[in-house]
Amino acid sequence: MTSNNAIVFIDGNNFYHNINFMRIKASHIDFKKLSEAVCSHFNVVWKGTRYYNSVPNLEDNKEIYWKHMKFLKEVEQLPNFEVITRKLQKHSTKEILQEKNQLINSLGLCNKCQPLVETNCNDCVGAFKMREKGIDVKIAIDMVEFALKNKCDCIILVSGDADLIPALKVAEENKKIAYSVFLRSGYSFHLRDEFKYLIMGNEFIKSNCLKDGIV
Numbered sequence: 001m002t003s004n005n006a007i008v009f010i011d012g013n014n015f016y017h018n019i020n021f022m023r024i025k026a027s028h029i030d031f032k033k034l035s036e037a038v039c040s041h042f043n044v045v046w047k048g049t050r051y052y053n054s055v056p057n058l059e060d061n062k063e064i065y066w067k068h069m070k071f072l073k074e075v076e077q078l079p080n081f082e083v084i085t086r087k088l089q090k091h092s093t094k095e096i097l098q099e100k101n102q103l104i105n106s107l108g109l110c111n112k113c114q115p116l117v118e119t120n121c122n123d124c125v126g127a128f129k130m131r132e133k134g135i136d137v138k139i140a141i142d143m144v145e146f147a148l149k150n151k152c153d154c155i156i157l158v159s160g161d162a163d164l165i166p167a168l169k170v171a172e173e174n175k176k177i178a179y180s181v182f183l184r185s186g187y188s189f190h191l192r193d194e195f196k197y198l199i200m201g202n203e204f205i206k207s208n209c210l211k212d213g214i215v
Helices: 012-021 031-041 062-076 093-105 113-125 135-148 162-173 189-194 202-208
Strands: 005-011 045-055 081-087 154-158 177-183 196-200
Touching (some): 005 012, 005 031, 005 135, 012 045, 012 177, 031 045, 031 196, 031 202, 045 062, 045 135, 062 081, 081 135, 135 154, 135 162, 162 177, 162 189, 177 189, 196 202
Parallel strands (some): 005 045, 005 154, 045 081, 154 177, 177 196
């Protein structure tokens, strides 16, 4: 059995919107089961999962806010899980570039690695204008950090967003295994062209990823 250990990066915003098109509730998903299932598919050892999600504004809708926070709390309590959030706030590409530069500078990269990361992650930002604040950038930066600092052997991205391809390429350039996982609905064909992938259809979800008692 392979000894490659994997970290799963889940784009919660992307997952939530696309699972609805499959007529499956995100609240019915056991994300630990999902993480273990995708790692088993690629024959790697699950080490942990990082779940990224935007948080709605309390002032906009209290009911939606508290429902969402309850959902995130349940995910956060799963073993070997970390939930990373950003406030749901629209802002410009210029502002996102500034946040990206701050995140890169915080990594403490060497003179050789920093230009490589900056070059590749500039490609991650182009399509982010007026998107949820910082979530996609944070995923990209974290995948790069895990690759460069040897925090895992394998990176598995659960997202259909092609904007994250450059970050996965950085991981591969640093001799890490990179896999792409996405739902049957709402994914970019470019992800299939660039990496080994898994498409999670209704049968895969229902057989491997639902909470106990959900049918």
